[in-house]
Amino acid sequence: MDFSQVVNVSILWIFQHYIEVLGTITGLIYLFYSIRGSILLWPFGIFTSALYIYVFFDSKFYADMGLNVYYLLISIYGWYHWLHPDKNDPSGKGHNLLISKITKSRSIILFFITLGIFIVLALILRYFTDSELPYWDAFTTAASITATWMLARKILEHWLIWIVVDAVSAGLYVYKGLFPTVLLFLVYTIMAIIGYIQWKKEWRKIQLET
Numbered sequence: 001m002d003f004s005q006v007v008n009v010s011i012l013w014i015f016q017h018y019i020e021v022l023g024t025i026t027g028l029i030y031l032f033y034s035i036r037g038s039i040l041l042w043p044f045g046i047f048t049s050a051l052y053i054y055v056f057f058d059s060k061f062y063a064d065m066g067l068n069v070y071y072l073l074i075s076i077y078g079w080y081h082w083l084h085p086d087k088n089d090p091s092g093k094g095h096n097l098l099i100s101k102i103t104k105s106r107s108i109i110l111f112f113i114t115l116g117i118f119i120v121l122a123l124i125l126r127y128f129t130d131s132e133l134p135y136w137d138a139f140t141t142a143a144s145i146t147a148t149w150m151l152a153r154k155i156l157e158h159w160l161i162w163i164v165v166d167a168v169s170a171g172l173y174v175y176k177g178l179f180p181t182v183l184l185f186l187v188y189t190i191m192a193i194i195g196y197i198q199w200k201k202e203w204r205k206i207q208l209e210t
Helices: 003-016 018-036 041-058 062-081 103-127 134-152 158-176 177-210
Strands: none
Touching: 018 041, 018 177, 041 062, 041 158, 103 134, 134 158, 158 177
């Protein structure tokens, strides 16, 4: 196959998978703004989630499809919360939501909530759907629900959850042949590490100023 044939095949593939490709692009923009701690992450999160609802439904990743419905809704919530933090939220300062670290009590509560979500999802996927990887699908979904809520509250440790979830998800999408999404999640894994480092520096700066 010569170069022109490779180009033609590549263009044809992109046209056939344009929704997934567009979701990959907007997902990377979402991640860029997330690392910067910019509120612009939320509109891109809404758009990316809407695209991946279709992609995952078509690929029979039903938990991930449902997860992106949740992402869409939590993006709306996060957008509002970052603009209007709770008055009793210790990470709120004026009209800005500041980065905070998770408390021990909250981490225990979130662990058991995540475990409960995983068990429910695993049972549903195992016995009521044709999901090929029900337990892994349930794990990434449950952890992602928790991580996204933590992002909406601007909690530093949400990046640690994403590092694990993104790495596992990349492996799952290799299995399903969703290669643009594999690329996206490999980048997500690397950028989640960068995001954690960047947010931790910002958190330390906040501590010195308060």
